Amino acid sequence: MAEYDSVSKDLIQTYPKDFIQLTFGQDDVEVLDILDTEQTTVETRHADSLIRVHIAGKEALIHHEFQTTDDPSMPLRMAGYIIRAIERHNLPIYSSVIYLRRNAGRRDPGYFNHEISGRPVLMEYTVIRLGEIEGQEIIDSGPSGLFPFVPLMQRPVGMDSEAWLHHCVDATNALRVDESIKVDFLGRLMILSGLEYDRSLINRILLQEGLMDAIMRESSFAQYIKQLGIEQGIEQGGRQRAIEDLLDVLEIRFGLGKAHPISDRITAIDDLQHLKQLHRAAIQVSNLEAFQRVLDA
DSSP, X not given: OHHHHHHHHHHHXXXXXXXXXXXXXXXXXXXXEEOOOEEESSSEEEOSEEEEEEETTEEEEEEEEEESSOOTTHHHHHHHHHHHHHHHHOSXXXXXXXXXXXXXXXXXXXXXXXXXXXXXXXXXXXXXXXXXXXXXXXXXXXXXXXXXXXXXXXXXXTOOHHHHHHHHHHHHHTOOSOHHHHHHHHHHHHHXXXXXXXXXXXXXXXXXXXXXXXXXXXXXXXXXXXXXXXXXXXXXXXXXXXXXXHHHHHHHHHOOOTTSHHHHHHXXXXXXXXXXXXXXXXXXXXXXXXXXXXXXX
């Protein structure tokens, strides 16, 4: 799932101290450099994140891997990353794997143990399961690179999943940061939420909050969002789903009723590609008259 890896890696490179605090549990760490993660073996492999730091006056490496699903080979993979990083940089290393999906990683032991002729080889790493982290604590701590991951974290007792997603969007939108940072957080949150939530729900919440226009216009991940949040949903749902999604957007944004002539015109469209183009336009245009012009073109 390249889109989730790409978003996660970008966030950890932009906000390394937030992730170090999450996985290493210390905030007295000085980030020195974000290192090249290519590791050459028989085939080239890339670790997700390798950060050179100062801890208590000494240099070390902090290594993170992001994982969406269970992988029985994870302990062996982590051992390989650790050994190759030590070989290349000759520094102590602290490794973690962060599981993004709520139920993933429960069987990961957090170590690789191998014994040859009675001589054990042990490689340990930290296992972080986002679904076990209290999401409200991240929200309460203020702006951080972890905000886009909050919908994947544990929600407050008594709050259902849809209400939690609404709450995460509202909390992100309320951050006192530059507008460009806020919009990028929302764009990344939109992508990562797709691991747990239906994309039509994500789109609907952002439309109701009036945030979709800014995300599609300004987020550095707008192209991913177009592909995942619009095209994928329409292609999977077919013509009828495409019509329903388009009418929902027009109703939420412009109050379009079922009796409106535009609704009748849309329900008569057979071309799925045309519906996809109209769906994009409905999200991006500023008013119903502008959509009418696109429909008439």
